[in-house]
Amino acid sequence: MTKLFTTTALLTALAMPALAVEPAEGETLAETQTYTYWLLDAIKSLDPALNTDVEGSDAQRNLYEGLMIEDAAGAMIPGMATSHEVSEDGLTYTFTLRDANWSNGQPVTADDFVYAWQRVVTPETASEYAWYLELMNVQNAAAIVAGEMTPDQLGVAALDDKTLQVTLTTPTPYFINTLSHTTTYPVPRAVIEEHGDAWTRPENLVGNGAYTLASHNLxxxxxxxxxxxxxDAENVVMETVRGVTVNDNNVALTRYQAGELDRVQIPAGQYPRLSEQFPDQAVSVPYGCSYAYVFNMGENGPEALKDQRVREAMALSLNREVIVDQVLQGGQRPAYSWTHWAINGFAAPEGGMEDMPMEARLERAAELLAEAGYGPDNPVRLQLQYNTDDNHRLLAIAAQQFWRPLGIEIELNNVEWAVHTDRLQSGDFEVARYAWCADYNEATTFLDWFRTDGYNSGKWSNAEYDELLAEARTAEDTTPLYQRAEEILAEEVPAAFVYHYSKVDMINPAIKGLPTENLRNTWYAKDLYRIAE
Structure with a gap:
């Protein structure tokens, strides 16, 4: 397979000097440089090939570094790659790697990326994010994931120790934006081969990031x-970083106020009070995640949810404005699309239930349920599953109350995060709380979730939807394609979209360097520092 190219349409020189973390005028660095942040749930995995959640990503950005990283505004800047060239046809990317070592002193090489990416798509790895390399359009990724080709046929090659070449199946404008994601991180082959599944234990883990794993009490x-x-260790100020798991958000806030945590999510409904009392600590900024109740339309799903009229009635009768304005109260927005409103270049389609008064929505919902044979005298009975968190509980109770008058009886089922995600993956649920956070700042990061072969826990499928997303990969103007895709989601209702996130936190004013303009809230501890209080 020929990998070399002779013409280069674009040379992007990214080799910029590192910017040292320095206190601003009037600030003095604290003698002890520590940062302690809140975790809602246990981190499922520290293996980049197996990670699926935000908490795991936050940890892995400290332990490893990919080809690209993000600045405070979310723009791509050099990570392991100092520069890259793109072929004239837009299909071949050639990256030059910087001189860098693993935490055991061994050099990071292009082969470490080749091994890592091949490992992700290898069926035996059972990576839930193998589809991500398909979405990146890396050559042969889809066929390898399907077991039709071997991992060594993936479109990634080490030309030498410091030169990595990636071949795509189609020009992909957002490709560079995908490269800060944990799935694309390098991993140390020798360590994995020596320790197997135990390679991520503190005594074994070897990374190339700004931090090492001192301990992990799951x-x-x-x-x-x-x-x-x-x-770039000489420019890293923060010495120690701790993530502390507290399943109860209100308890976590109490621990923050006691000085035990430097950052914590504000519980639902408390932002107005806290922002008034602590204007230098309470923060609410747009955050690229969308919250939904996913309907199981797969083999294990309940019969009632296979009826579009039932799903639409549930979506119509969910009072998003009450949820946002009276329950959450943190700057969130009602969701009538899956794609977050602040995603670059995205414009939601106009019309639909967003323009209907709530009274009209409820009337239409009742009509649809009656047509489907349901109502207060013959209720739909469903179980709504959510993972442990007081915010999720409050929203589930609200949804239960919105749906009950129409004849939709909801049993609430609270489970731990690991159980929740396992059941989503295996299709063992009826209605499930879920949220998707952008892997990169472009609409496909949301829309690809509902592809027939996407993450798509509810197993909904629509041929036109799949074709739209396939066409969008090479389209000059993606706006009408994305709008039509969102229209199909609104018509078929594979999920009831609830709200678009804001990041609503209490942050210790002594901690500096956390981003407030990065839609994905991508933070790196290497950019943080603590000032003397």
């Missing part, structure tokens, strides 16, 4: 220490 806390082997 479901209690995780501790990172500054990595002296990191290529």
């Amino acid at each position: 479901g209690v806390e995780i501790v990172f220490e500054k990595n002296p082997e990191y290529w």
Whole structure:
């Protein structure tokens, strides 16, 4: 397979000097540089090939570094790659890697990326994010995931120790934006081959990020220490980072106020009060995640949810404005699309239930249920599953109350995060709370979720939808395609979209460097510092 190209349409020189973390005028660095942040749930995996959640991504950005990283506004800047070239046809990317070491002192090479990416798509790895390399349009990824080709046929090659070449199946304008995601991180082959599944234990884990794994007490806390082997270690100020798991958000807030945590999510309904009392600590900024109740339309799903009229009635009767304005109260927005409103270049389609008064929505919902043979005298009975969190509980209770008058009886089922995600993956649920956070700042990061072969826990399928997303990969103007895709979601209702996130936190004013303009809230502890209080 020929990998070389002779013409280069674009040379992007990214080799910029590292910017040292420095206190602003009037600030003095604290003698002890520590940062302690809140985790709602246990981190499922520290293996980049197996990670699926935000908490795991936050941890892995400290332990590893990919080709690209993000700045405070979410723009792509150099990580392991100092520069890259793109072929004239837009199909071949050639990256030059910087001189960098793993935490055990061994050099990071292009082969570490080749091995990592091949490992993700290898069926035996059972990576839930194998589809991500398909979405990136890496050559042969889809066929390898399907078991039709071997991993060594993936379109990624090490030309030498410091030159990595990636071949795509089609020009992909957002490709560079995908490269800060944890799934694309390098991993150390020798360590994995020596320790197997145990390679991510603190005594074994070797990373190339700014921190090493000091300890990990699953479901209690995780501790990172500054990595002296990191290529930019001299500019890393924060010495120790701790993630502390507290399943109860209100308890976590109490611990923040006691000085035990430096950052914590504000519980639903408390932002107005806290922002008034602590204007220098309470923060609400747009956050690229969307919250939904996913309907199981797969083999294990209930018969009632296979009727579009039931799903539409549930979506219509969900009072998003009450949820946002009276329950959450943190700057969130009602969701009538799956794609977050602040995603670059996205414009939601006009019309639909968003323009209907709530009274008209409820009337239409009752009509649809009656047509489907349901109502207060013959209720739809469903179980709504959500993972442990007081906000999720409050929203589930609200949904239960919205649906009950129409004849939709909801049993609430609270489970731990690991159980929740396992059941979503296996299709063992009826209605499930779910949220998707953008992997990169472009609409396909949301829309691809509902592809027939996407993450798509509810197993909904629509041929036109799949074709639209396939066409969008090479279209010059994606706006009408994305709008039509959202219209199909609104028509077929594979999920009831609830709200678009804001990041609503209490942050210790002594902690500096956390981003407030990055829609994905991508933070790196190497950019943080603590000032003397």
